Amino acid sequence: MSDSIIRNVVYRTNGEMFIGVVGSVRSGKSLFIRKFIEKKVLPYVSSELKNEIIDDMPQSAEGRTIMTVEPKFVPANPANITVDKDLNLNVRLVDCVGYVIPSAKGYMNDDHTPRLVRTPWFSENIPFEEAAGIGTKKVIENHTNIGLLVTSDGSFGEFNRTDYEDVEERLVEELQNYEKPFVIVLNTTEVNSSKTKRLVDEMSAKYQVGVIPIDVMNLNDNDIDRILKEALNEFDISKLDIKIPNWLSVLDDEHKVKKEFNDTISNVTGEFRKFKHANIIKEKLSECPLFDSVNITSLDSGTGEVIMEINCSDDLYNGIVEEIIGDAINDRGKFIELLQSSKVAKRSFDQYKAALDQVKTTGYGIACPTIEEMVLDNPQVIRQGSRYGIKLRAIAPSIHMIKVEVESSFEPIIGSEEQSKQLLDKIMADYDKDPTGIWNSEIFGRTLNEVVNDGIRAKLYLLPENIQYKFRESLEKVVNKGRGGIIAFIL
Numbered sequence: 263m264s265d266s267i268i269r270n271v272v273y274r275t276n277g278e279m280f281i282g283v284v285g286s287v288r289s290g291k292s293l294f295i296r297k298f299i300e301k302k303v304l305p306y307v308s309s310e311l312k313n314e315i316i317d318d319m320p321q322s323a324e325g326r327t328i329m330t331v332e333p334k335f336v337p338a339n340p341a342n343i344t345v346d347k348d349l350n351l352n353v354r355l356v357d358c359v360g361y362v363i364p365s366a367k368g369y370m371n372d373d374h375t376p377r378l379v380r381t382p383w384f385s386e387n388i389p390f391e392e393a394a395g396i397g398t399k400k401v402i403e404n405h406t407n408i409g410l411l412v413t414s415d416g417s418f419g420e421f422n423r424t425d426y427e428d429v430e431e432r433l434v435e436e437l438q439n440y441e442k443p444f445v446i447v448l449n450t451t452e453v454n455s456s457k458t459k460r461l462v463d464e465m466s467a468k469y470q471v472g473v474i475p476i477d478v479m480n481l482n483d484n485d486i487d488r489i490l491k492e493a494l495n496e497f498d499i500s501k502l503d504i505k506i507p508n509w510l511s512v513l514d515d516e517h518k519v520k521k522e523f524n525d526t527i528s529n530v531t532g533e534f535r536k537f538k539h540a541n542i543i544k545e546k547l548s549e550c551p552l553f554d555s556v557n558i559t560s561l562d563s564g565t566g567e568v569i570m571e572i573n574c575s576d577d578l579y580n581g582i583v584e585e586i587i588g589d590a591i592n593d594r595g596k597f598i599e600l601l602q603s604s605k606v607a608k609r610s611f612d613q614y615k616a617a618l619d620q621v622k623t624t625g626y627g628i629a630c631p632t633i634e635e636m637v638l639d640n641p642q643v644i645r646q647g648s649r650y651g652i653k654l655r656a657i658a659p660s661i662h663m664i665k666v667e668v669e670s671s672f673e674p675i676i677g678s679e680e681q682s683k684q685l686l687d688k689i690m691a692d693y694d695k696d697p698t699g700i701w702n703s704e705i706f707g708r709t710l711n712e713v714v715n716d717g718i719r720a721k722l723y724l725l726p727e728n729i730q731y732k733f734r735e736s737l738e739k740v741v742n743k744g745r746g747g748i749i750a751f752i753l
Contacts, residue, residue, distance in 0.1 A: 268490070411434065544558055621664070
């Protein structure tokens with residue numbers, strides 16, 4: 263067994279390679295388990311344990327008669343083996359009671375009553391067909407981390423391909439519902455024939471799961487490696503790391519490009535989640551017009567991590583920059599000028615941002631001065647009674663912001679009451695669908711937005727400059743002299 267493959271399997275299954283083998287009767291399940299145990303377990307255990315495991319192994323034989331009549335844990339207790347010096351794992355396979363093919367023998371008694379079989383989950387014996395369904399469910403859900411569905415193309419034994427198809431379809435549906443990784447082993451004596459290759463392609467497309475053609479009678483190390491490697495592809499992706507240009511990652515989530523990007527990633531990764539889907543995810547992302555290229559930079563089947571890198575065109579970047587700043591930057595001098603002015607604007611905004619947030623919340627905000635704005639007077643020696651000290655006086659500007667609700671009304675005289683109602687209905691027609699759209703309604707050749715804004719501006723500019731100065735002077739006295747006094751405004 264390839265060290266790299268088994269290491270990856272051990273990593274994904276936390277050191278426990280428990281394989282549940284399911285399928286129809288007479289498909290080769292028991293033979294597969296015998297071959298697997300002989301090649302991958304017995305060489306690594308003691309002689310005493312080897313004899314115990316051999317006793318646990320299921321029987322297999324040719325013909326129509328069913329051999330496995332009860333679930334079989336092989337070995338009964340998981341065998342701890344060391345494949346390499348530092349590679350330890352627990353191994354166990356479970357041979358489930360096979361789903362019945364009607365023409366098989368051994369699931370009915372001579373009097374045509376259902377054959378009763380023993381299972382580990384019930385104290386009483388239950389019908390053969392019931393044991394197959396219950397056993398498969400319990401084994402896959404509780405006792406395995408990898409499922410193997412063994413089926414056949416009819417190239418051996420006394421059954422043809424169609425005898426296996428109904429059971430095959432039923433089991434695939436059940437296994438998919440259990441949400442455990444599983445693969446299909448197609449038992450065939452014609453592994454390399456064109457007919458088998460076509461059947462494998464058909465089954466893969468039909469069931470959307472890995473299908474491996476294997477001659478179970480002659481199972482070898484390479485066959486087991488192929489099965490385990492395909493099983494790794496059926497595990498979920500544990501981590502999908504998509505690397506994108508840093509300018510795209512910092513773009514506002516409300517921007518149309520960022521929204522389209524997020525929607526594309528969400529749709530693709532929501533639909534495809536298995537490790538085998540990595541290339542499909544890449545292809546789907548490549549279809550997005552936003553991306554110039556999509557590449558897989560790392561695939562680790564052991565950890566289940568996939569790393570992809572997305573690149574976007576310079577045209578997309580330049581278009582977004584132009585949209586944000588309102589102008590195309592094709593000159594380096596202009597670009598430096600923009601950066602310098604942006605730096606100054608950001609410094610000012612950072613100083614006032616907290617005050618603006620306070621204004622929005624409470625109606626009043628204060629922007630504290632920076633150390634650069636502080637002016638220190640000449641220090642003085644002062645006297646208090648018989649003691650002396652010094653006085654350090656500093657002056658610094660603080661910006662006080664006040665939210666004032668300004669009212670503005672517009673009362674056009676139209677004519678009759680009916681005409682006034684018609685105008686109001688016209689203005690309010692689309693208000694429920696688009697409340698902000700009312701501001702674009704035209705009245706007498708001007709939008710409602712322009713009319714109301716003019717009224718607000720007129721009121722704001724009516725505040726005389728000397729009154730503004732007195733407001734500031736009064737606020738300074740409150741801040742510097744204390745809050746215990748009373749200020750009365752006589753209007």
